[in-house]
Every structure is written in C-alpha cells, then in structure tokens.
Amino acid sequence: MAKLGITLVKSGIxxxxxxxxxxxxxGLHRLNQRVIHQDSAAVRGMVNKVRHLVxxxxxxxxxx
Numbered sequence: 001m002a003k004l005g006i007t008l009v010k011s012g013i014x015x016x017x018x019x020x021x022x023x024x025x026x027g028l029h030r031l032n033q034r035v036i037h038q039d040s041a042a043v044r045g046m047v048n049k050v051r052h053l054v055x056x057x058x059x060x061x062x063x064x
Contacts, residue, residue: 002039004047005057007032012053022049 008028012020026046027035037043039058047056 003059004037004039004043005034005059006037006047007034007055007057008053009055010053012050015053019050019053022046023053026050026054028054 006026006028008023008031011031012023023029026037026043036059047054
C-alpha cells in the first residue's frame with residue numbers, strides 16, 4: 001500500500017482554529033517536520049484542507 005510523506009513548510013500561526021487542529025491531527029508541530037501516513041481518503045482530505053501549509057510526497061512501501 002502507498003504511503004504519504006507530509007512535510008510542514010509554513011506555520012499555522014494566523015490561520016483558523018480548524019486548520020491548526022488539522023495540523024495537530026496529522027502530527028505536525030514544527031516547521032520542516034515530516035510524518036508518514038497510510039494513503040487513505042481521510043488523510044487526503046486533511047491534507048487538502050491545509051494544502052497551502054504542507055508539501056505532499058507519495059512514497060511506495062517497500063516492505064510489502
């Protein structure tokens with residue numbers, strides 16, 4: 001299954017509470033922090049909500 005690499009490239013300061021909450025739900029706290037999540041519709045929706053703050057990279061899980 002594919003995985004998504006999500007990197008925080010812009011701070012959530014000055015944006016609405018729901019966007020800050022989305023960053024927190026994704027596990028992003030610091031600039032340039034990168035997290036890996038399974039590719040799913042829920043994660044894609046969260047990334048879409050904060051697409052102006054993050055960079056998305058699709059990775060292939062080599063363990064399978």
